[in-house]
Amino acid sequence: MSAAEQEIGRLLAIMARLRDPENGCPWDRVQTHATIAPYAIEEAYEVMDAVNREDWSALPGELGDLLLQVVYQARIAEEENRFDFAAVARAIADKMVHRHPHVFGGAASAPGAWEAAKAAERAEKAEHGILGGIAGGLPALLHAAKLGARAARAGFDWDEPEGVLEKIEEEIGEVRAELPEGDRDRLEDEIGDVLFTVATLARKLDLDPEACLRRANAKFTRRFNDMEAILAARGEALQEQDLSTLESLWTEVKRRHRLADHT
Incomplete structure (x- = not known):
């Protein structure tokens, strides 16, 4: 058994213990598909943040947090006799093989083959129409x-x-x-x-519009924090300033950032 197989088995066992009705964690025992689902989105963004920052030491931990959400959902489903983690892994493995016949089936790679395979999968799920299959829960x-x-x-x-x-x-x-x-x-x-x-x-x-907005959010945060720092160095609080003062300070902070970006 490989190290990866061992660790997956260990993680599944840990989740089963956490969900044990008698000896598990009180918080983990009461979670449902619905209550735990929002954490998957949060953890996915933590992964993206680590990648954007190129923080490779943090990335394994963030990916682990995301994997935990998959294991969590699979465990709840297994308890309710719906499916288990093996079914989850099997489903994505089968999908990847189906979508890559040029790799796994000996067929020649053809333009548009990926989208054609996805369209066929949507049809099987009764997701008809051009817009069928786009998840409504996306940001x-x-x-x-x-x-x-x-x-x-x-x-x-x-x-x-x-x-x-x-x-x-x-x-x-x-x-x-x-x-x-x-x-x-x-x-x-x-x-x-x-x-x-x-x-x-x-x-x-x-x-990517999400990446554009994240960049704008990060830029706003840096500039706003700098405004607070400048005022704090003067012994002043941001809340005490009038709008004209804040606008002038914001312009100055923007100027400093632009100069720093070009040095």
């Missing part, structure tokens, strides 16, 4: 990008990014038109259109 920006990409394969797309930019400006105009009334439902609808179209622009530029 909204990523979901928007996938919807747009799938529609684009059917020819429903802009020819150039400039056309998307014009659409963004149009959608912003519609938001502006709703501002005087302040109807929250209509504003939510219009702002959603803006965000969806921005996700489309990212896709047209071969960019």
